[in-house]
Amino acid sequence: MHTLNAQRLANVGQAGNVATSASSRRTAVLGRPSPLLGPLAPLSSGDSSSLPHHILPNSSSAGSINSTHFSRGVCCASSSGTQSTPATAATAAPGDWSKRLLSVAKTKGKKQPGGGSSPTPDADIFSPAKPAANKKPVSKLDIPGLSYYEGRPDDEDEDMDLDDMEPGSEKKRLPAEMRCFDTARIYLKGGDGGNGCVAFRREKFVEHGGPSGGNGGRGGNVWAVVDPNLNSLSVFRGQVHFRAEGGVNGQGSNCEGADAEDLIVPVPAGTIIRRKDAEEDEPPLAELLKPGEKALLAVGGRGGRGNFSFKTSRDRAPTIAEKGEKGEELWVDLELKVVADAGIIGVPNAGKSTLLSVITAARPKIANYPFTTLVPNLGVCEMDYSTTVFADVPGLLEGAHEGLGLGHEFLRHVQRCRVLVHVVDGTSPDPVGDFNAINLELELFNPDLKDKPQLVAYNKVDIPDSGDFWEMVREQLTTELGVPADRIFPISAATGQGVIELVRAVRGVLDELGPQQLTYETNALNQTAVQRREVRIDDFTVAMEDLPPGSASTAPRVFYVEGEGIERFAQMTNWDYYEAVKRFQRVLEVSGINGALKARGVRQGDSVVIGETEFSWSDDQSDGAVYDSWVKDMKDRGVNRQGSARWPHPDVR
Numbered sequence: 001m002h003t004l005n006a007q008r009l010a011n012v013g014q015a016g017n018v019a020t021s022a023s024s025r026r027t028a029v030l031g032r033p034s035p036l037l038g039p040l041a042p043l044s045s046g047d048s049s050s051l052p053h054h055i056l057p058n059s060s061s062a063g064s065i066n067s068t069h070f071s072r073g074v075c076c077a078s079s080s081g082t083q084s085t086p087a088t089a090a091t092a093a094p095g096d097w098s099k100r101l102l103s104v105a106k107t108k109g110k111k112q113p114g115g116g117s118s119p120t121p122d123a124d125i126f127s128p129a130k131p132a133a134n135k136k137p138v139s140k141l142d143i144p145g146l147s148y149y150e151g152r153p154d155d156e157d158e159d160m161d162l163d164d165m166e167p168g169s170e171k172k173r174l175p176a177e178m179r180c181f182d183t184a185r186i187y188l189k190g191g192d193g194g195n196g197c198v199a200f201r202r203e204k205f206v207e208h209g210g211p212s213g214g215n216g217g218r219g220g221n222v223w224a225v226v227d228p229n230l231n232s233l234s235v236f237r238g239q240v241h242f243r244a245e246g247g248v249n250g251q252g253s254n255c256e257g258a259d260a261e262d263l264i265v266p267v268p269a270g271t272i273i274r275r276k277d278a279e280e281d282e283p284p285l286a287e288l289l290k291p292g293e294k295a296l297l298a299v300g301g302r303g304g305r306g307n308f309s310f311k312t313s314r315d316r317a318p319t320i321a322e323k324g325e326k327g328e329e330l331w332v333d334l335e336l337k338v339v340a341d342a343g344i345i346g347v348p349n350a351g352k353s354t355l356l357s358v359i360t361a362a363r364p365k366i367a368n369y370p371f372t373t374l375v376p377n378l379g380v381c382e383m384d385y386s387t388t389v390f391a392d393v394p395g396l397l398e399g400a401h402e403g404l405g406l407g408h409e410f411l412r413h414v415q416r417c418r419v420l421v422h423v424v425d426g427t428s429p430d431p432v433g434d435f436n437a438i439n440l441e442l443e444l445f446n447p448d449l450k451d452k453p454q455l456v457a458y459n460k461v462d463i464p465d466s467g468d469f470w471e472m473v474r475e476q477l478t479t480e481l482g483v484p485a486d487r488i489f490p491i492s493a494a495t496g497q498g499v500i501e502l503v504r505a506v507r508g509v510l511d512e513l514g515p516q517q518l519t520y521e522t523n524a525l526n527q528t529a530v531q532r533r534e535v536r537i538d539d540f541t542v543a544m545e546d547l548p549p550g551s552a553s554t555a556p557r558v559f560y561v562e563g564e565g566i567e568r569f570a571q572m573t574n575w576d577y578y579e580a581v582k583r584f585q586r587v588l589e590v591s592g593i594n595g596a597l598k599a600r601g602v603r604q605g606d607s608v609v610i611g612e613t614e615f616s617w618s619d620d621q622s623d624g625a626v627y628d629s630w631v632k633d634m635k636d637r638g639v640n641r642q643g644s645a646r647w648p649h650p651d652v653r
């Protein structure tokens with residue numbers, strides 16, 4: 001009779017367990033908390049004069065704020081020395097590039113100075129990038145000194161041709177500094193199980209102590225847990241690989257190896273996690289919305305059994321132990337859609353972050369150039385005994401739905417906000433045009449966004465360039481665009497004017513909508529407990545590799561046996577023990593694998609690959625032949641046989 005003589009030829013690919021010592025294990029909590037989700041808003045009820053005027057511009061100095069902070073309700077501010085009003089500061093914007101980006105939002109007709117002071121000096125700001133009629137509005141980003149995002153490892157094209165920076169271009173080729181970190185790809189690996197141990201009890205006056213090898217410990221699982229302090233996936237920029245620790249090996253005296261700690265991967269609320277290269281209809285692994293919510297992503301391996309576990313009435317001194325099971329490993333794609341009550345949207349530089357910093361304790365970066373905000377900022381506003389979470393998303397541009405600017409990298413965040421606060425830059429040459437362009441972008445990205453309640457905050461009314469046009473813009477918004485008059489607010493985020501009324505209106509709309517229902521968008525698995533799938537060893541397939549053309553008909557061939565059960569069994573077999581080899585032979589026989597190979601015409605000298613291990617097929621299945629091939633394998637690997645003349649016991653030669 002033919003059998004597969006388990007003479008291992010080699011380990012195919014990477015094999016072997018990594019078992020780490022207990023001393024090297026640690027509580028594996030990754031990521032660092034960010035203080036962006038502030039607990040309390042600095043707003044007190046009352047009129048706007050009660051607001052801290054920490055970013056109040058005056059005629060000679062206003063504009064970009066370096067840092068502001070609150071201390072026991074008192075607000076301290078430090079603004080950079082020489083600043084100009086946003087309108088004039090725009091002329092002194094850092095470089096050409098910001099003007100070019102801005103110019104996209106300004107392609108509509110300019111605001112007519114209805115007798116007031118002239119609007120921003122358009123010629124200076126926008127002339128360099130004025131798009132030709134049939135030309136794409138932005139064709140190039142030219143930012144000296146910035147390094148460029150080179151794409152993920154699997155991105156093929158390395159060339160950074162900035163001319164591709166146009167709507168619809170597949171790669172947006174944004175500088176790394178300008179990417180919005182709401183998608184990430186990370187590698188997860190559950191810890192390997194610890195190996196089982198072969199040991200026998202040896203004690204004075206205990207003649208036949210029997211087997212006492214303990215089982216290995218379980219490898220750590222990998223979990224994703226919502227950390228309310230996170231608001232972006234930028235933590236995954238610095239760390240991509242997450243490996244849980246392995247279980248500890250079993251030891252003599254029936255000592256079981258310790259289980260490894262689970263690994264926690266903190267993610268922001270609103271993260272969807274999918275297997276890399278998942279099928280269209282495959283449910284995501286997790287969709288996590290609530291703080292503390294967790295989902296299992298990678299399962300750690302089981303510990304291998306020690307020889308005590310193999311003791312039976314017939315074999316009371318087994319010399320066999322298993323290796324620990326390998327932990328699950330996978331690459332996953334993370335996508336973030338922040339969860340907030342109200343989303344603050346608008347063109348770049350409109351004052352969105354300034355508004356967030358005034359109504360909440362959040363401290364977003366504020367500066368007088370577009371795309372200051374690269375990740376959505378969250379802030380909590382507590383007013384009139386109710387709490388509202390605001391999200392300030394990066395500025396939108398015309399063409400954003402096609403990926404221009406920061407594109408839909410962040411448009412998705414708006415989807416989970418229940419109300420939108422549309423900040424209109426009053427100093428813009430064409431505020432109504434901006435308003436229309438942004439709404440069009442939202443609609444093109446997702447038609448449902450059009451139906452979200454929207455409040456308009458006409459900002460920077462403290463500047464004459466804006467304030468003088470307020471009535472005119474309101475008129476246009478209400479009569480031409482049909483925006484309800486009670487949904488338009490003249491505000492100055494810098495001075496706090498009109499801000500309380502705006503927040504109250506937002507609260508009113510939210511109250512009308514009723515309590516927030518966190519709805520899961522996907523049918524994610526969100527597994528909260530380790531459920532091991534039952535796999536059958538007799539569920540396998542056999543395939544033969546084609547011989548190269550012109551090979552002799554007697555040339556050795558390679559057969560592949562594939563099946564989760566048998567592959568796992570081969571991986572957990574500890575080839576150092578002859579009994580383990582014999583057990584493997586038996587399983588091949590009873591599972592029908594030998595039969596299937598014979599049916600495919602396997603013959604002496606052919607290779608059989610199971611999982612990561614390669615065997616040589618031998619027609620001689622006698623115990624002696626198996627033993628000889630095992631001894632040869634041990635020699636080849638340089639492994640010394642353990643035990644004494646009496647051990648392994650006599651029926652093993």
Ligand SMILES: Nc1nc2c(ncn2[C@@H]2O[C@H](COP(=O)(O)OP(=O)(O)OP(=O)(O)O)[C@@H](O)[C@H]2O)c(=O)[nH]1
Pocket residue numbers: 057062063064065085086346347348349350351352353354355365366367368369370371372373374394395396459460461462463491492493494495
């Ligand atoms: N005078 C005045 N300046 C303001 C007001 N609101 C914002 N600014 C200034 O406008 C500039 C842009 O403000 P940001 O809050 O960074 O604007 P943003 O919309 O968040 O910009 P991005 O994040 O780049 O899209 C800063 O210099 C602010 O100080 C306002 O009400 N009045």
Ligand SMILES: [Mg+2]
Pocket residue numbers: 352353354364365366372373392394395
């Ligand atoms: Mg901002």
